Amino acid sequence: xxxxxxxxxxxxxxxxxxxxxxxxxxxxxxxxxxxxxxxxxxxxxxxxxxxxxxxxxxxxxxxxxxxxxxxxxxxxxxxxxxxxxxxxxxxxxxxxxxxxxxxxxxxxxxxxxxxxxxxxxxxxxxxxxxxxxxxxxxxxxxxxxxxxxxxxxxxxxxxxxxxxxxxxxxxxxxxxxxxxxxxxxxxxxxxxxxxxxxxxxxxxxxxxxxxxxxxxxxxxxxxxxxxxxxxxxxxxxxxxxxxxxxxxxxxxxxxxxxxxxxxxxxxxxxxxxxxxxxxxxxxxxxxxxxxxxxxxxxxxxxxxxxxxxxxxxxxxxxxxxxxxxxxxxxxxxxxxxxxxxxxxxxx
Numbered sequence: 146x147x148x149x150x151x152x153x154x155x156x157x158x159x160x161x162x163x164x165x166x167x168x169x170x171x172x173x174x175x176x177x178x179x180x181x182x183x184x185x186x187x188x189x190x191x192x193x194x195x196x197x198x199x200x201x202x203x204x205x206x207x208x209x210x211x212x213x214x215x216x217x218x219x220x221x222x223x224x225x226x227x228x229x230x231x232x233x234x235x236x237x238x239x240x241x242x243x244x245x246x247x248x249x250x251x252x253x254x255x256x257x258x259x260x261x262x263x264x265x266x267x268x269x270x271x272x273x274x275x276x277x278x279x280x281x282x283x284x285x286x287x288x289x290x291x292x293x294x295x296x297x298x299x300x301x302x303x304x305x306x307x308x309x310x311x312x313x314x315x316x317x318x319x320x321x322x323x324x325x326x327x328x329x330x331x332x333x334x335x336x337x338x339x340x341x342x343x344x345x346x347x348x349x350x351x352x353x354x355x356x357x358x359x360x361x362x363x364x365x366x367x368x369x370x371x372x373x374x375x376x377x378x379x380x381x382x383x384x385x386x387x388x389x390x391x392x393x394x395x396x397x398x399x400x401x402x403x404x405x406x407x408x409x410x411x412x413x414x415x416x417x418x419x420x421x422x423x424x425x426x427x428x429x430x431x432x433x434x435x436x437x438x439x440x441x442x443x444x445x446x447x448x449x450x451x452x453x454x455x456x457x458x459x460x461x462x463x464x465x466x467x468x469x470x471x472x473x474x475x476x477x478x479x480x481x482x483x484x485x486x487x488x489x490x491x492x
Contacts, residue, residue: 198317201261204257217292222294231294231303232327235312243290246287258286262313264315266419266420274418277349281309303315323484324426324482328481328490333347340474340475353470355411367399371442373446378469380479383481385465395442396441426482433484434463441461442459464486467481
């Protein structure tokens with residue numbers, strides 16, 4: 146569906162910008178040769194043209210009419226089966242039919258898509274995300290698709306990339322009240338569909354290790370409060386409950402100062418893969434709803450791989466903050482963060 150007000154002549158107007166981008170990236174032939182990780186270093190340089198939002202605009206303006214008809218939508222486009230398509234999230238899905246590595250996109254467009262994705266990820270996480278995509282999907286682009294909502298450069302817009310164990314967004318702060326531009330998802334099955342207790346090779350397992358360090362720092366009474374014997378929530382149930390929600394686990398406000406510092410370390414580990422602007426949005430949303438003091442932390446006995454009491458499933462949740470970590474049988478993580486609990490989720 147072509148967004149309102151798009152001018153066909155913008156393709157020609159954008160050609161110079163695209164050429165400059167490809168010159169910085171070394172040309173389409175070099176992009177194909179060096180691959181994703183090397184391109185990231187160039188895309189992350191501190192120039193306005195290399196910011197992911199700027200690259201979204203170049204990508205958008207490069208689309209042919211056929212491409213726009215397939216992957217571009219109005220800001221509030223409603224899919225008949227999936228509802229508000231822009232805010233949907235899932236663990237394994239294609240937001241539009243064409244895969245990134247298909248002939249639907251040319252080499253320059255594929256390079257721009259990769260640069261956008263890498264632009265919203267911290268540089269020291271690029272290789273890990275690349276490894277996750279290699280393990281789960283045979284490499285980035287093979288089982289990934291994109292969509293663009295709104296009109297970059299002329300109002301609200303959002304770029305969304307989806308696929309196997311991945312939903313990421315780049316919105317230039319167009320989406321109000323939410324971090325990351327809306328709910329996101331990440332996961333990894335590094336050791337097969339049913340991972341071993343130590344999750345060897347899983348790039349996201351260190352997040353659970355950090356959370357379990359906190360659990361071990363709790364005293365006996367606190368551990369009993371934090372551990373949920375039965376009642377593991379459905380993993381995609383990450384809608385907001387508000388301040389009066391029936392939260393599971395232990396209130397963060399009841400922890401000692403040193404324990405609360407460990408919670409901060411868990412949160413730091415959770416947001417570590419993402420660029421600083423998205424981290425800042427998470428912090429601002431949390432503050433607006435009472436900070437970590439308004440959150441609960443729950444560990445779940447169900448799904449304890451190997452019965453080793455290193456909890457594979459756990460959840461940090463507040464009035465409008467949900468970070469649900471499902472580590473059994475492999476890692477799935479659902480994230481939904483806003484500054485207003487009335488924001489609805491379209492899962």
